[in-house]
Amino acid sequence: MGAHAGRSTDLHYERITVNPEYFFTRSADTSVVSERASDDTESVTCGCKVGRITDEHELSDLDDQLVRYWTDRTEERYSTRDLAEHVNQQVLASALDDSGLQYRDGEVENTYRLLTDDDVSSGTRVQTRKELEREGIPIEAVENDFVSHQTVYNHLTDCLEASLEGPSDEERLERGRDKLGALRNRTAAVTKDTIEQLARNDVLAVGEVDALVTITITCEECKTQYTVRDLLDQGGCDCRSGEE
Numbered sequence: 539m540g541a542h543a544g545r546s547t548d549l550h551y552e553r554i555t556v557n558p559e560y561f562f563t564r565s566a567d568t569s570v571v572s573e574r575a576s577d578d579t580e581s582v583t584c585g586c587k588v589g590r591i592t593d594e595h596e597l598s599d600l601d602d603q604l605v606r607y608w609t610d611r612t613e614e615r616y617s618t619r620d621l622a623e624h625v626n627q628q629v630l631a632s633a634l635d636d637s638g639l640q641y642r643d644g645e646v647e648n649t650y651r652l653l654t655d656d657d658v659s660s661g662t663r664v665q666t667r668k669e670l671e672r673e674g675i676p677i678e679a680v681e682n683d684f685v686s687h688q689t690v691y692n693h694l695t696d697c698l699e700a701s702l703e704g705p706s707d708e709e710r711l712e713r714g715r716d717k718l719g720a721l722r723n724r725t726a727a728v729t730k731d732t733i734e735q736l737a738r739n740d741v742l743a744v745g746e747v748d749a750l751v752t753i754t755i756t757c758e759e760c761k762t763q764y765t766v767r768d769l770l771d772q773g774g775c776d777c778r779s780g781e782e
């Protein structure tokens with residue numbers, strides 16, 4: 539039974555691969571699945587142009603992709619220009635899909651290039667538009683749906699509240715507080731344990747103990763001393779308060 543099921547899967551797979559008549563360029567993207575369920579709450583479309591075309595062309599993965607590609611910390615990171623191109627190619631692909639037109643690998647990208655690239659002659663552009671119109675594609679409406687890199691940037695930062703920057707100063711301070719607080723608690727706990735153990739072994743004569751850890755930070759420039767909390771809370775040493 540199990541072998542049967544496995545074989546039918548193989549067959550199914552083969553049937554797909556031996557029929558590469560048309561390879562849809564978007565198929566790679568549609569395999570991208572939203573990783574966090576919490577993202578669902580944010581998928582309510584915004585009022586901006588990107589939100590509108592996301593709705594119109596049912597590009598449900600788009601927001602997820604935009605944020606991920608933009609904030610990618612590797613060399614693969616997309617600029618907002620790259621992202622605008624990505625959005626526009628998806629819009630074009632969606633229009634081709636709607637008109638039932640099938641296209642080969644790279645064809646969407648190439649068609650987009652013919653429509654938009656400065657290096658393409660106006661004659662070629664006119665020809666491309668005519669051909670698309672002949673195929674029943676409302677090319678003017680499609681081009682009107684194309685977005686600029688600025689629009690994508692606004693959508694990312696305003697609507698999706700994405701940011702290229704790392705955590706805010708406040709978040710960094712908070713993390714610092716947490717980290718040092720945990721370190722202090724741990725130091726106190728280990729100290730108390732050690733003392734108690736010595737007491738249990740009659741090496742040390744002492745009653746019940748408690749351990750308090752105070753870390754003092756000295757600004758070497760003015761020799762002022764602070765507790766961690768005070769220094770973090772006031773955002774720096776008094777001797778530097780005139781700066782920034």
Ligand SMILES: [Zn+2]
Binds near residue numbers: 587588693697698
């Ligand atoms: Zn938006």
Ligand SMILES: [Zn+2]
Binds near residue numbers: 762
């Ligand atoms: Zn100082």
